[in-house]
Amino acid sequence: MSDSMNREPMLEMFIFETFQLLDELEQSLINSEKESGFESSINEIFRIMHTIKGSSALMLFDNICGLAHSIEDLFFYLREKKPKNYDSSEITDIVLCGIDFIKNETSKLENGMEPDGDSLELINRIRKYLKTLKSMNEEGDSLENNSEPESQELNPSQNHFVNSNNVAVSSKSYKYEAVLKFEEDCEMENIRAFSVVHDLKEIADIIYCYPEEVMEGEGDCEVIRKEGFRVVFATDLGLNEVKDRLSHTLLLKSLDVYVINDDISTSTVNSMVQDKEGEEKSNVSGKVPEEIVLNDETENLKPDDSNKKDKNETGGKHNPAPNNSSPLGKQSVISVNISKLDRLMDIVGELVIAEAMVTQSPDLAGLQLDNFQKSARHLNKITNELQDVVMSIRMVPLSMTFQKMNRIVRDMGKKLNKTIDLEIIGEETEVDKNIIERISDPLIHLIRNSIDHGIEETSEREKKGKPPVGNLILEAKNAGGDVWIIVKDDGRGLDKEKILKKARENNLVHKPENELTDKEIYSFIFMPGFSTSDHVTEYSGRGVGMDIVTKNISMVGGTISVESAPDKGTAFFIKFPLTLAIINGMAVKTGKSIFTIPTISIKKSFRVKDEAIIEDEHGNEMIMVRGEAYPILRLHKFYNIKTDVTNLEEGIIVMIENDSRVICLFADQLLGEQQVVVKALPRYIKKVRGIGGCTLLGDGNISLILDIASLINIKEV
Amino acid sequence: MTKELENVTKIEEDTQKDKYLTFIIGKEVYGIEIKFVTEIIGIQQITEVPELPNYIKGIINLRGKIIPVMDIRLRFKKEAREYNDRTCIVVVEINDVFVGLIVDSVAEVVGISENDIVPPPDTSIGFNNRYIKGIGKIGEDVKLLIDCNMLLNDEECENLAMIS
Numbered sequence: 001m002s003d004s005m006n007r008e009p010m011l012e013m014f015i016f017e018t019f020q021l022l023d024e025l026e027q028s029l030i031n032s033e034k035e036s037g038f039e040s041s042i043n044e045i046f047r048i049m050h051t052i053k054g055s056s057a058l059m060l061f062d063n064i065c066g067l068a069h070s071i072e073d074l075f076f077y078l079r080e081k082k083p084k085n086y087d088s089s090e091i092t093d094i095v096l097c098g099i100d101f102i103k104n105e106t107s108k109l110e111n112g113m114e115p116d117g118d119s120l121e122l123i124n125r126i127r128k129y130l131k132t133l134k135s136m137n138e139e140g141d142s143l144e145n146n147s148e149p150e151s152q153e154l155n156p157s158q159n160h161f162v163n164s165n166n167v168a169v170s171s172k173s174y175k176y177e178a179v180l181k182f183e184e185d186c187e188m189e190n191i192r193a194f195s196v197v198h199d200l201k202e203i204a205d206i207i208y209c210y211p212e213e214v215m216e217g218e219g220d221c222e223v224i225r226k227e228g229f230r231v232v233f234a235t236d237l238g239l240n241e242v243k244d245r246l247s248h249t250l251l252l253k254s255l256d257v258y259v260i261n262d263d264i265s266t267s268t269v270n271s272m273v274q275d276k277e278g279e280e281k282s283n284v285s286g287k288v289p290e291e292i293v294l295n296d297e298t299e300n301l302k303p304d305d306s307n308k309k310d311k312n313e314t315g316g317k318h319n320p321a322p323n324n325s326s327p328l329g330k331q332s333v334i335s336v337n338i339s340k341l342d343r344l345m346d347i348v349g350e351l352v353i354a355e356a357m358v359t360q361s362p363d364l365a366g367l368q369l370d371n372f373q374k375s376a377r378h379l380n381k382i383t384n385e386l387q388d389v390v391m392s393i394r395m396v397p398l399s400m401t402f403q404k405m406n407r408i409v410r411d412m413g414k415k416l417n418k419t420i421d422l423e424i425i426g427e428e429t430e431v432d433k434n435i436i437e438r439i440s441d442p443l444i445h446l447i448r449n450s451i452d453h454g455i456e457e458t459s460e461r462e463k464k465g466k467p468p469v470g471n472l473i474l475e476a477k478n479a480g481g482d483v484w485i486i487v488k489d490d491g492r493g494l495d496k497e498k499i500l501k502k503a504r505e506n507n508l509v510h511k512p513e514n515e516l517t518d519k520e521i522y523s524f525i526f527m528p529g530f531s532t533s534d535h536v537t538e539y540s541g542r543g544v545g546m547d548i549v550t551k552n553i554s555m556v557g558g559t560i561s562v563e564s565a566p567d568k569g570t571a572f573f574i575k576f577p578l579t580l581a582i583i584n585g586m587a588v589k590t591g592k593s594i595f596t597i598p599t600i601s602i603k604k605s606f607r608v609k610d611e612a613i614i615e616d617e618h619g620n621e622m623i624m625v626r627g628e629a630y631p632i633l634r635l636h637k638f639y640n641i642k643t644d645v646t647n648l649e650e651g652i653i654v655m656i657e658n659d660s661r662v663i664c665l666f667a668d669q670l671l672g673e674q675q676v677v678v679k680a681l682p683r684y685i686k687k688v689r690g691i692g693g694c695t696l697l698g699d700g701n702i703s704l705i706l707d708i709a710s711l712i713n714i715k716e717v
Numbered sequence: 718m719t720k721e722l723e724n725v726t727k728i729e730e731d732t733q734k735d736k737y738l739t740f741i742i743g744k745e746v747y748g749i750e751i752k753f754v755t756e757i758i759g760i761q762q763i764t765e766v767p768e769l770p771n772y773i774k775g776i777i778n779l780r781g782k783i784i785p786v787m788d789i790r791l792r793f794k795k796e797a798r799e800y801n802d803r804t805c806i807v808v809v810e811i812n813d814v815f816v817g818l819i820v821d822s823v824a825e826v827v828g829i830s831e832n833d834i835v836p837p838p839d840t841s842i843g844f845n846n847r848y849i850k851g852i853g854k855i856g857e858d859v860k861l862l863i864d865c866n867m868l869l870n871d872e873e874c875e876n877l878a879m880i881s
Contacts, residue, residue, distance in 0.1 A: 346782065349781035684785050691767075
């Protein structure tokens, strides 16, 4: 029982990190394919594969580990031998297959199943490819005898190291370098280091240690704290015995032991690889003969350190394999359960209310309390800041989701023989975590549709005088208090006639056809089961996609619309209204009710002075502003609220705009602008027209947020 | 150990079984199963929400959580009454839906065993008892036991919401 309990958080971590690493890997693969070479990203790819291998081996997922290992082999070869004539796109294909496999297995784990997929076929494919690659480069002479994957990577240069190591071994003394880090705040690091040295002297000859003063029982504690204590020594004991002995040191935080070789002439790159291999082999030491471990060599720690630093900079992720734990490793990202964040947000909300209750307590009325006011202002500043931070925690940039689309574009473009350029704009736009999770599927569908139906084949494009490379734009932006995501292609556009015909067949047209606008016709494609495609392809044509898109989007309260022009292209606009996003809102008062209007929709607000008010035969009021008439919506009438302010001249007019349609709201007075978190109305209340949600005001009161788009729609209908 | 835990849960359930929180509306005493009740708070500032049935008074902010409040008086078609410092909001949770119930005042928690509960009289007599699922007897006293699900999920409510 205790075993499974220990495994749970580790498994969760494994799943989380593997997914993240795979996304990164996919990204760098596709990037390097575009550059048609792996030079720039090979270290990155290597690192990710290595990490996945290490952690999957630790979790005993042999199939993942094996696959990762073979991919690593492939890249090892690429990096070491730098073969000239390889097809980067073929390698990308193979590795992407591997990624898919690991992803699949990891999602099995996520759903509580066993990762039982068989990776042998893939591994064999990779090995076969590696072999052809090697024979193509005429360097595989010694390979025939080696069938084991581990030995495959022993290329001639490595054999050379093995020999030289054997010389070192024959002196019957191995050399090790150990890096020890002590617990923070343990104090007296120098003395502790000295005792380590003292202990080691019994079994080994100390060659060098850093800081050197430690030998005399002195040395700078700061240095040890920051960089760890480093000692190089020679002994007859094996790696594991040495590790075992050192790990008994008191208050030890981390311990790294490396085998050292005298051969210092090796290049930096090699030593890095060797070091990596060394680590990796001690990870999977069950499989590898001990001698190989000892034959691995590390010149010194520096290249390794820089490599690891590089990891942290590029990836920003912690290396999950505990055996690899780098002394310099810093964790800059943590994952937190969403429900904890929600709780935190609620508590901060309470704090703000409590603060208001204290500072605005009726007991203080009329008192002159300078010091109190000063402290209260300070407190107010801090709580405001706290609130801002807490609100921003939930917001996640769209970049991860957008970057995923690169893969889809690439795969589809290859299959369908179309060259497509994906342009990503505004990926830094932040949206609520909930939206991110829901947006991915609709986007995939839209992009597939655009590539399959929208963008033409290269020859067709050339005939039409378009650039041969199709252009697909994925854009995100904040506008009008909403988040917009736009998917735009420059393909053939939607076929109006075809859509209309299909719509007629399915009895979807309820209006005289000549009254239908283009927009209305295009909107038919969002109906369930609607497909104009005559044949079903692998990617689309069953008429299911758009339905899912619409459903998924409306689930997070969004809407989708489409614009298109023949041979110019099609653009899908996805809009997410006021969900959990933080908005700037203007609070207005009507009677006793307080409404919040998203500031971004407000054009202006003014008092009626001598503007002409027009009334039509239905009693609808209009106001003339600079020669234009705008309808007036009286909030108190609309919602039936009792108020004393019914005369237009006494209240305030707020002009709001959505989709370039403008109306004027009439309220009693403006209360002021503030940042608010949009909360959904309780489920029990269901939908109230014109209300998008509610929010807590600073004093704990609740304000209703107006949904401008629907208000304008209601007014116009 | 698991067994012990089970026992603990059982005991907890047992302590809640047959226990009712009683509250007063006008002259009658009503009872609600204690397992639904999460807390009792004093009357607070209520934010009105337009276009809701009149018995839904609006929403309140319960420590950052926004919950609707229902005036039981109006729900039972009794006359509205000014709220005073005896007025309470009983916060109940039914099927993950939080609702505050505004009552004249809260009385006590009593145990009523199943044997002492009789079904309500027939509707045909003209007794408006849609929300009453039973009548509990304690000595000479009678408590009307409320059917919480009915209270919240009555069709009437659905219809009203649809109209709005």
